[in-house]
Amino acid sequence: MAYSQHVAVLQQGLGAWNAWRGSDPELRPDLSGINCSGQDFSRGAFSYVNFNNANLAGVVFTEADLRHATFIGANLSGADFRRANLEGVDFSGAVLKSARFQQAVMDKVTMPEVNLRGLDFSGASLREANLYAADFTEALLVGVDLSGAFLAKAILDMADLHQARLDNANLTGARVKYANLKTVDLSSTLLKDVDIRQAALSSAQKITLFVKGHLGLR
Numbered sequence: 001m002a003y004s005q006h007v008a009v010l011q012q013g014l015g016a017w018n019a020w021r022g023s024d025p026e027l028r029p030d031l032s033g034i035n036c037s038g039q040d041f042s043r044g045a046f047s048y049v050n051f052n053n054a055n056l057a058g059v060v061f062t063e064a065d066l067r068h069a070t071f072i073g074a075n076l077s078g079a080d081f082r083r084a085n086l087e088g089v090d091f092s093g094a095v096l097k098s099a100r101f102q103q104a105v106m107d108k109v110t111m112p113e114v115n116l117r118g119l120d121f122s123g124a125s126l127r128e129a130n131l132y133a134a135d136f137t138e139a140l141l142v143g144v145d146l147s148g149a150f151l152a153k154a155i156l157d158m159a160d161l162h163q164a165r166l167d168n169a170n171l172t173g174a175r176v177k178y179a180n181l182k183t184v185d186l187s188s189t190l191l192k193d194v195d196i197r198q199a200a201l202s203s204a205q206k207i208t209l210f211v212k213g214h215l216g217l218r
Contacts, residue, residue: 003029003030003031006030006031007031007034010031010034010036014040014043014044017044017045018043018044018045021045021046021047025047027048028050029046029048029049029050030049031049031051031054032050032051032052032053032054033052033053034051035055036054036055036056036059037057037058037059037075038057038058038059039059040059041059041060041061041064042060042061042062042063042064043062043063043064044061044064045065046061046064046065046066046069047065047067047068048067048068049066049069049070050069050070051069051070051071051074052070052072052073052074053072053073053074054071054075055074055075056071056074056075056076056079057076057077057078057079058077058078058079059076059080060079060080061079062080062081062082062083063082063083063084064081064084065084065085066081066084066085066086066089067087067088067089068087068088068089069089069090070089070090071089071090071091071094072090072091072092072093072094073094074091074094074095075094075095076094076099077095077097077098077099078097078098078099079099079100080099080100081099081100081104082100082101082102082103082104083102083103083104084104084105085104085105086104086105086106086109087105087106087107087108087109088108088109089106089109090110091109091111092111092114093114094111094114095115096114096115096116097115098119099119100119100120101120101124102120102121102122102123103122103123103124104121104124104125105125106121106124106125106126106129107125107126107128107129108127108128108129109129109130110129110130111129111130111131111134112130112132112134113132113133113134113135114134114135115135116134116136116139117136117138118138118139119136119139119140120140121139121140121144122141122142122143122144123142123143123144124144124145125144126144126146126149127145127146127147127148127149128147128148128149129146129150130149130150131146131149131150131151131154132150132151132152132154133153133155134151134154134155135154135155136156136159137155137157137159138157138158138159139156139160140160141159141160141161141164142161142162142163142164143162143163143164144161144164144165145164146164146165146166146169147165147166147168147169148167148168149166149169150169150170151170151171151174152170152171152172152174153172153173153174154171154174154175155174155175156174156175156179157175157176157177157178157179158177158178158179159179160179161179161181161184162180162182162183163184164183165184165185166184166185166186166188167185167188168188168190169189170190171189171191171192172190172191172192172193172194173192173193173194174194175194175198176194176195176196176198176199177195177198177199178198178199178200179198179199179200180199180200181201181205182201182202183202186205187208196209
């Protein structure tokens with residue numbers, strides 16, 4: 001349950017909240033279980049906030065500072081995280097249907113087994129993110145930086161990864177059926193047990209992957 005004094009500050013408005021956070025940046029506010037659906041928290045100072053099990057459906061977090069916040073089990077349906085700083089955030093068990101993440105900083109986020117089907121991450125950075133078994137079916141990952149990301153058993157079927165980066169990413173056992181990988185450099189990507197033949201690849205990629213023994217299951 002959220003700490004009542006922290007909720008009271010937020011109820012005074014975002015200006016009062018940001019000023020309060022600025023006065024004590026080491027504080028770890030507890031807003032767990034809070035119902036703030038539909039509110040506008042853009043440019044809010046929410047680093048290290050506990051939003052576990054909160055109802056944040058439709059909340060606008062554009063350009064907000066959410067570094068190391070936790071959203072475990074939270075309802076984030078339709079939430080807007082465009083250009084937000086989400087470094088180190090934990091989304092385990094969160095509901096993210098129709099959420100938006102364009103150009104967000106999401107390095108080292110935790111999103112294992114989360115349903116991300118059809119979501120737009122265009123231009124976002126997810127370096128070293130824990131995306132184990134996450135479902136990216138039909139997701140827009142255009143220009144996304146997934147360098148060093150853990151994507152073992154992730155589902156990338158029909159995802160668009162045009163000009164995405166997968167340097168040193170771990171895709172062990174991932175599904176890539178009809179995924180657009182034509183412009184992706186896969187030279188340092190771990191592709192163990194990935195049927196890369198099911199992905200959309202350029203002719204040059206097919207030759208390179210064949211030479212390296214990556215075409216088909218390994």
